[in-house]
Amino acid sequence: MRVALTEHTSRPWRIHEIAHDFEVEDVWALPTPGGPDDFGLLTSELATAGRPGENTAGVTRLLWAVRWRLGEILGWDRDDAGLQKRVPTLRDRLPDDLREAPAPALGELPFSPLYELDDEFAAELANATVHAVLHLSWVEDGDGGHRGQMAVLVKPNGLQGRLYMAAIKPFRYLFVYPALMRNYERYWQQATGGRVPAAGTVTGAVGVDRIPEPMRGPLRAGYADIFTLAADVTATPEHCARTMLEDVAGDGGQRIWRRVLGLRLAPRPWTDTVAGWSVAERDDHSIRLQARSWASTFNLVVQVEDGSITLATLGRHDRLLGRMVWSPASRIHRRLVPGLLRDTARKLRARADH
Structure with a gap:
């Protein structure tokens, strides 16, 4: 479920001091109920749940295929448009304690990890259209349990980037995000199979x-x-x-x-x-x-x-x-x-x- 941007901006996440010049594009409550210490399980599933797999709807897989094909044709994903080429990596802004923090491997996902803490994770990507941050966090759900939360922060690359973000917005809401939520729910249930949920979950x-x-x-x-x-x-x-x-x-x-x-x-x-x-x-x-x-x-x-x-x-x-x-x-x-x-x-x- 999509939630208010303040669900991200009002919390004391470390990403605020690092990506202070980025816009918060979306914030989503993830279907991942759990206990206070389950955040590591959430980030360990990111590489699997975050990519379109064989269970993803055909329309969503087609959209991803079209996106990567357009990227090849228009040069959106060329090497000189990425991190340390078009834009410096946000790792250069990390304080020492975050620079030394471990981060999970992201497999085939096009993100580079920044840091992982007990209740917060961040990764970034850059191409010719946008510099973006994926932020995962672990929050109380108000009923005695906890759940994951995902925020997307962006810095569009000029007019081209803003037009690109506007063009893909309806497809993200209609296809991409719902497919991602289903993936998270599926892999979360597999990862927590048999566990007794916390009261109120x-x-x-x-x-x-x-x-x-x-x-x-x-x-x-x-x-x-x-x-x-x-x-x-x-x-x-x-x-x-x-x-x-x-x-x-x-x-x-x-x-x-x-x-x-x-x-x-x-x-x-x-x-x-x-x-x-x-x-x-x-x-x-x-x-x-x-x-x-x-x-x-x-x-x-x-x-x-x-x-x-x-x-x-x-x-x-x-x-x-x-x-x-x-x-x-x-x-x-x-x-x-x-x-x-x-x-x-x-x-x-x-x-x-x-």
Whole structure:
């Protein structure tokens, strides 16, 4: 998720004193939840996650291929346009303690490492269009956990550089950054496989293949996402689902489900339903809810197990309009679910305390 530039500029990073004449172009929250000492794991995955690989979407790989081909034709990446040729390296600005700091190998990435600290890493590149800095950091997420953060700082090379940055901006936001986030999420899950996340950490994934087989159920879903909050709460799945959808989502959720998605939900009182969603199945650890519209069918699966709360959303679209409506709505949905899970856990704990 893209975040405000102040998420970078307001923090006391060492890069401020080194790249003080660079512009902060973008700041992104990385899908890499972890503990306070996991920054080294993040930077060790940079060389792998940062390059377009075989799992990267074809459009993104094509854009990279076009970029490198144009660079060859127009001379953007020629040797005399790089570091120590067109511009001096920022290593010349490093104080002694940073100059001696180690930095990870970046493999095939076109960046040269500058330094790595316990919670901060920087690397640079230069070509005929721009001198850029990639900055990674490790920040608190506000809920007891930590995550990675990525900032891109740039110094365009005159008018040519500014035109170049403006031209590639929509492609970066539509294709390059989303592909990079997916890569980071994939490699982070591989690197941290089996580890118990810190309390308050939310992990998420998109894709039917990311849903455990028992949670998929009979619905032949075309869309699926799953979010898990590490939280030790005492509640049945139905109690958790009612807290989540009736207390937390409440009337606001009803308006979205009914008016935006067109779901046919049961009216109050919700005695035999959960916020109007019918109960398709339940067991000791999970409950499956279902709602339909004329265009789509959705399942919500709430699971409470092993010190965590999980919400899986699965959708099948029977008409094109349902798919068209859900495509932008799903982006908002994925941004709201982590907060929904955390608010649910807080309510459940508060009730348990009383």
